[in-house]
Amino acid sequence: MIETFVSRPNWAPPIIEKKLADFYQLLEDSGFKANTIGKSQAPLMSPFEDVRRLMKRCRCTIVLGLPQIFMHSGTVKHEPISSNLTLPTEWNQIEATMSLMLDLPTLVLLHKTVAARGIFDRGAANVFVYEFDSLDKDWLTSIRPALSSLKQAVAT
Template sequence: MTKVFISKGSTATQEQRAFVDAVLEMLDTVGLSARIMGENEWSHEQPLKAIRKIIKECDGAVVIAFTRTQFHEGLELKIDQTLPISDIKLPTTWNHIEAAMAYSYELPLLVVAENGLKSEGLIEDGYDWRVYWTDMNPEEVKSDSFKGVLQSWKSAVEEKKLSPSSSEVDLSKVGLGKLISMISLPQLWKLIGVLAMLIALVAGGSYKLGAGKWPWQEEPNKQIQPTQKPRG
């Protein structure tokens, strides 16, 4: 089954939990296996290291962003000015961190965000993905619009899984030209060095077996001396 990484914060309300469960159920319905740190994935390592390992094993990532921090009034400091801001809602910072990590591995991203969140960082339209904004009603997951976006994203995930850039490549189906193009220049020089060493070892062995002669050096024909008959 295709594995996808889920980035979400700890749910603090029944509404948040119900919406997350609805999204996870829909992912399971379309044949995707969700991997979630702290729920079905655990590690003895520090979070960033453990998350990176899991993301590398996945073919896509889903970011479910909802309110973690909220304040009614504040200030936004910009160059030469201070702007008053109000009714600010922010998601967990892990949404941004994990989305950036998934994007660095070129995983297709499905970003689902609660209406009213501050649109910034990775929770913002204009990158290589579209943010799906929602009121976090579980019934929204069953809507045609959500299903359409989900299916479009799933197609990108399946394409990523089958692409030659995937970590699992069937070399028996890759042509020589394509195989060479997949090798970096330093790797190519190392390969040439190894081949040269093997040729030298084989040639050296042949030289020794040939009693000091290279395989291409033919031994001159010996002249047969006529047998002399004894004098009678």
Template sequence: MDGNQRETIHKIEKLLVERGLRARTIGSTDFPNVSPMKAVEQLMRQCSGAVILGFPQTVIHQGISKPNTQQEKNITDKQLPTPWNQIEASMAFMIGIPLLIIRQQGIEGGIFDIGTTGHYIHTFNLDNYDWIREPSFLQPFNEWYREVLVNNN
């Protein structure tokens, strides 16, 4: 994880704290003694909402999507998030807690595809340090926050 990504996480955590919420992350705030998948499930069931952050974890400079099929196509400089984003978002969706989905510009696939969950997908550019304070992010964030409060009662 690079410095800009850490700074983005810090900004989101700060925004959560300002609203009286606390971010919980396996490997940072929670260190369970079970398998990773079980740990995610256990932690998710203790949460009132989920924030899914899509950062590039893998970059494919040259590759082929769906090889040896009629949908085969060349791909260039594709950025992929961690597979755990898909797992965490799916678990949150299945247990019915509010989802806030945020992706870095260029991230797509699965949970980051528009229309997958019916939720807005927030896309940001790490070069714009103020995106987290813009109305285009804060209004949907506040709607998610209200859902979290309702879910918490």
């Protein structure tokens, strides 16, 4: 099994959280062992230190950008938002950056309802951003090629 750091929020909308059981099964079936602080690993130190220590044990990272922050009004860079804005956890940004700095193969997956900002903004980092919709019945099939590419990257 390939030890894999999975960056994801500890809370996701219940309808999405239910779908993640199938995602974790797909990871296992594909040869990946998922590790996430607060899910598979209990915190022991500060969040940064826990992430750093766990990530150093892993051979790759999967960044799972799920809906976490829901803005219905407000501004972004002093511009009013014109429609609802959904953002991932800020830890996706931190953990993706740490993974890239450790030169780990990093797979970035973004739920289609989440705004593409930071690591999820195409071209912001030297990673391809795969969009998915966990509410689509074929979403796991759509990410299989990306998992295959990640597995190949780990092998090289």
